[in-house]
Amino acid sequence: MDVQIDHPTRKTLGEPGQQVRSVSVALPAGSLDVVTHADPNSAILEVDEVGGAPITVSFEQGVLKIEQYKDANGQVWGPLKGILGATVGAAFGGGQAGVTSRVTLTLPRAAKLSVKTVTADVLVGGLDGSVSAYGVSGSLTLDRLAGSLDVNLVSGDLEAASCSGELKAKTVSGRITVQDSPLRSIKLNSVSGAAIIDLSSGRCLITANAVSGDLTIRMPAAAGYDATVTSTSGHVVIDGQTLHSEDGKRGGHTHEGDRSVAIKARTVSGNVVVLREDPPPSAGPGPVVAQPHPDIDDVQDVRPQTPDSDEEI
Known part of the structure; x- marks a missing residue:
């Protein structure tokens, strides 16, 4: 069942006993931050901003989909299939200006992730599963990832x-x-x-x-x-x-x-x-430790008192 999100919200997604195995995200503009947690059976979606079109969320048999724009045929950015030749205008199917969102997604570490964007900036951190990313001009930051990484960008x-x-x-x-x-x-x-x-x-x-x-x-x-x-x-x-x-x-x-x-x-x-x-720099000589001379008695380290003073200095 699809859920439509058209305002800021926070949702926990998943089903009891059903691991979140694969995640697909398609957001035209704005930002997407992906982090991880220890629960393999849930994902947390936080939407801080959404405009121009609602975000559609679905979860079925371990596959989570988060999409903000579909073309007239119900496909998510058909023009992005040929991303290296795409333009921002084509990617929006002839000008869907103002379609944007700011999303944070928390996933299980083992989940596989696919991201498609046009101008959105994307940060992905901590995943062990494979990550594929397709974008036009948005930046992509990958941090502490252990799986295979497949990235296609134009100017980002x-x-x-x-x-x-x-x-x-x-x-x-x-x-x-x-x-x-x-x-x-x-x-x-x-x-x-x-x-x-x-x-x-x-x-x-x-x-x-x-x-x-x-x-x-x-x-x-x-x-x-x-x-x-x-x-x-x-x-x-x-x-x-x-x-x-x-x-x-x-x-x-x-x-x-x-x-x-x-x-x-x-x-x-x-x-x-x-x-x-x-x-790396080589280890230098250790600290010099002074050794007492065998022919010299211990040296007094307290100033002797004088007739004019009854205090130690």
Whole structure:
């Protein structure tokens, strides 16, 4: 049974004994925050703002759907199926201006999540299940996620922190930033958006393709690497060394150490830089402890009294 929400409210969703396994959210504009709790059988929906169209909520056989806009055929954003070629106007089916909401959703950690937005900013944190996200110009922030991540954006920026598992990300002009993440696999496709990857683990396969977007990868200080990088006109610098192939083209193949970070990257004019994080500072000398000289008696540390004073100073 569908429930219509057209005003701010807070609802607990679910059925006794029925786990919330999969969640699908479709919101055009505004914001969506997704956090987690320990109860596997419920989700909490908090709507702080809703305008332009009601939010429709349904829950059946472990599948929760939260949708704010459907086209004339009852489909949620048919135009977003071809998201990389979509425009905001097309995504709204010819101009549904003012359709917006601000939503917070609390889910079980194991739930799988799918999000579709146009301009809404999205934050997802703490999930172990897989996450897929499709957006046009809204930003996407992923924090402490352990499942597989599949992201498609046009001009919106992606920021991921402390994520493990696998990441697939496609963007036209949006910036991709991955911070302090022990990801096992990263696959990136970009036109002009830059990508910065900061790995906290020394084992990862990175595959990247870009036109003019720059790619920067920072590895742990002790990690080895195996890098195959080519660029038509961009600079390629691997571990401080400019890389050229034997025929003089930019890029080539190089490796060092245990090859635990495997990199396959190709750009047209984008630069590719692979570097290491700074090694931890070495331990300095310990504190100096003064030792008494064997030929010197104990030194009095109290000022002796004088005839003019009867107090210790």
